[in-house]
Amino acid sequence: xxxxxxxxxxxxxxxxxxxxxxxxxxxxxxxxxxxxxxxxxxxxxxxxxxxxxxxxxxxxxxxxxxxxxxxxxxxxxxxxxxxxxxxxxxxxxxxxxxxxxxxxxxxxxxxxxxxxxxxxxxxxxxxxxxxxxxxxxxxxxxxxxxxxxxxxxxxxxxxxxxxxxxxxxxxxxxxxxxxxxxxxxxxxxxxxxxxxxxxxxxxxxxxxxxxxxxxxxxxxxxxxxxxxxxxxxxxxxxxxxxxxxxxxxxxxxxxxxxxxxxxxxxxxxxxxxxxxxxxxxxxxxxxxxxxxxxxxxxxxxxxxxxxxxxxxxxxxxxxxxxxxxxxxxxxxxxxxxxxxxxxxxx
Numbered sequence: 001x002x003x004x005x006x007x008x009x010x011x012x013x014x015x016x017x018x019x020x021x022x023x024x025x026x027x028x029x030x031x032x033x034x035x036x037x038x039x040x041x042x043x044x045x046x047x048x049x050x051x052x053x054x055x056x057x058x059x060x061x062x063x064x065x066x067x068x069x070x071x072x073x074x075x076x077x078x079x080x081x082x083x084x085x086x087x088x089x090x091x092x093x094x095x096x097x098x099x100x101x102x103x104x105x106x107x108x109x110x111x112x113x114x115x116x117x118x119x120x121x122x123x124x125x126x127x128x129x130x131x132x133x134x135x136x137x138x139x140x141x142x143x144x145x146x147x148x149x150x151x152x153x154x155x156x157x158x159x160x161x162x163x164x165x166x167x168x169x170x171x172x173x174x175x176x177x178x179x180x181x182x183x184x185x186x187x188x189x190x191x192x193x194x195x196x197x198x199x200x201x202x203x204x205x206x207x208x209x210x211x212x213x214x215x216x217x218x219x220x221x222x223x224x225x226x227x228x229x230x231x232x233x234x235x236x237x238x239x240x241x242x243x244x245x246x247x248x249x250x251x252x253x254x255x256x257x258x259x260x261x262x263x264x265x266x267x268x269x270x271x272x273x274x275x276x277x278x279x280x281x282x283x284x285x286x287x288x289x290x291x292x293x294x295x296x297x298x299x300x301x302x303x304x305x306x307x308x309x310x311x312x313x314x315x316x317x318x319x320x321x322x323x324x325x326x327x328x329x330x331x332x333x334x335x336x337x338x339x340x341x342x343x344x345x346x
Contacts, residue, residue, distance in 0.1 A: 002334070004054050011130075012132075023046075024046040025044075037291070041091065047089065058076040061073055064136065064187070071188075079095075079174045079175060080094060100132055102129065131181045134183070136184045136185065188303060192306075196311070206293045210290075222265060224269045240285075292339075
């Protein structure tokens with residue numbers, strides 16, 4: 001069991017009130033620190049309402065670099081919003097950050113700035129549903145500009161944030177510090193250093209692959225480009241080499257060793273010569289990344305947003321710790337499991 005504090009909804013329309021209205025214990029819990037992929041659940045010992053804020057007290061601490069030469073120690077308390085609760089008091093808990101930006105939609109014109117400017121826009125206290133008092137982050141590490149590849153005029157804050165955090169290799173979690181609601185994107189050191197580690201069967205690893213960009217099942221394009229209002233009898237032909245470059249077959253002089261093992265043909269008709277980007281979109285494979293789950297190693301514990309070189313089954317995966325989960329096992333013992341996400345700027 002874990003203790004928790006229960007609060008009324010942190011509504012931005014009202015003066016901030018972080019007074020605990022009740023305390024209880026959480027049982028049969030599955031708690032994800034960032035909520036990158038999964039929703040958290042717990043059975044609460046007291047009645048809670050949809051919209052209430054639940055602060056789970058993990059009975060653990062962590063160090064956080066809050067400035068270039070300042071490292072502080074905090075209690076690890078996780079903040080959620082109750083989104084559903086049944087008659088047995090089993091609550092569905094949404095991580096506070098994602099609950100705050102739920103329903104927010106913005107014009108894609110805001111995406112031209114740095115990650116920091118985009119994040120400040122989509123978490124503007126005037127447009128989100130929950131109190132937000134800013135970031136704990138190294139702003140220099142949020143200077144990166146992400147390519148979002150949007151075709152519509154608007155998009156949801158949730159989708160924008162998901163793409164941004166994937167590229168900058170960070171996931172947010174929210175804490176109450178000095179009666180303020182802070183979104184944490186900082187790490188154990190001000191400038192993150194990559195940690196190298198190996199996992200084995202002892203940590204009960206499992207791996208799955210996530211498609212983050214859906215493109216095509218093809219690798220060879222026959223492109224008929226209209227000339228004088230008619231299509232030619234022969235197409236222009238393109239493929240993709242091992243370095244993901246578009247190759248015009250008519251200009252290719254290699255021996256084929258850097259080209260796909262077999263042709264998977266896509267035929268398209270164009271009114272104008274397609275751009276390289278248009279060709280690549282038609283014949284580039286989906287982008288997939290590895291998601292690796294494994295138990296925490298108490299001798300070398302990892303935390304959320306650690307950059308990691310992870311060796312697993314003889315292969316190196318480069319990425320970061322995107323989430324940390326706490327489970328209650330038989331006998332009431334607390335178990336920890338980590339979620340490593342490969343990649344970033346793909």
